[in-house]
Amino acid sequence: MVEQSTVNATIDAYMAAYSAADRAAWLACFADDAWIEDPVGTPRREGLDAIAAFWDETHGLSDSVELRPLGLRVVIGHEATFTMQARPSMGGQTYALDIIDHMTFDEAGRIRTMRAFFDPSTLRPAGD
Amino acid sequence: MVEQSTVNATIDAYMAAYSAADRAAWLACFADDAWIEDPVGTPRREGLDAIAAFWDETHGLSDSVELRPLGLRVVIGHEATFTMQARPSMGGQTYALDIIDHMTFDEAGRIRTMRAFFDPSTLRPAGD
Numbered sequence: 001m002v003e004q005s006t007v008n009a010t011i012d013a014y015m016a017a018y019s020a021a022d023r024a025a026w027l028a029c030f031a032d033d034a035w036i037e038d039p040v041g042t043p044r045r046e047g048l049d050a051i052a053a054f055w056d057e058t059h060g061l062s063d064s065v066e067l068r069p070l071g072l073r074v075v076i077g078h079e080a081t082f083t084m085q086a087r088p089s090m091g092g093q094t095y096a097l098d099i100i101d102h103m104t105f106d107e108a109g110r111i112r113t114m115r116a117f118f119d120p121s122t123l124r125p126a127g128d
Numbered sequence: 129m130v131e132q133s134t135v136n137a138t139i140d141a142y143m144a145a146y147s148a149a150d151r152a153a154w155l156a157c158f159a160d161d162a163w164i165e166d167p168v169g170t171p172r173r174e175g176l177d178a179i180a181a182f183w184d185e186t187h188g189l190s191d192s193v194e195l196r197p198l199g200l201r202v203v204i205g206h207e208a209t210f211t212m213q214a215r216p217s218m219g220g221q222t223y224a225l226d227i228i229d230h231m232t233f234d235e236a237g238r239i240r241t242m243r244a245f246f247d248p249s250t251l252r253p254a255g256d
Contacts, residue, residue, distance in 0.1 A: 041204045041205055072198070074228055076169045100202055100210075100211070100228060118202055119202055119204075
């Protein structure tokens with residue numbers, strides 16, 4: 001059983017790397033056989049190459065993206081779910097999008113699966 | 129494909145029935161073959177009889193329980209995830225427990241699966 005502190009460290013590293021636009025550090029959070037579904041309802045990106053391609057596609061859409069915790073995180077065994085806000089900046093304007101992520105982890109605490117629940121139509125100018 | 133408004137109505141009915149201690153209305157939110165895992169990590173309760181038994185066990189623990197939305201709900205196809213706070217009252221004291229629920233739904237908008245992510249150790253006296 002993976003330690004809860006290890007899972008929490010991975011989530012912290014994942015959010016920090018994404019916000020810092022540190023592609024290598026972000027990819028290092030994933031297991032080799034990981035897949036992501038982002039947003040839920042779109043085709044899964046399976047394996048590190050596909051996940052890296054996802055990074056390249058999405059990071060071209062904005063100048064920067066901050067991931068900010070929204071206050072709720074629950075880690076149980078090899079699973080976690082948590083709330084966060086993605087804050088992309090484009091042309092001097094920052095937007096906000098609220099997300100609930102669900103992840104599972106391997107024994108080393110690396111992400112095996114990630115599903116991001118959000119509604120793209122709720123993207124709005126950030127109010128703070 | 130079930131309508132998003134139908135799923136939202138089921139979630140609203142589920143929270144209202146639970147808060148009103150309306151056992152029959154709460155059970156009516158579930159499909160016949162539904163299962164719940166509450167909290168995540170405990171054995172699943174499979175079928176309406178087992179779900180009804182879960183209601184009876186948990187409602188004996190407190191005088192009343194309010195389920196209050198915590199602001200984030202995402203409905204995608206036959207799935208939903210949302211934040212809420214359970215507020216059990218015992219002997220004149222109200223407590224608070226933050227939860228992320230994940231549900232799936234059948235074509236009629238009834239709950240097929242429900243998983244409740246929370247950490248029982250975070251139960252605390254309600255601050256408001």
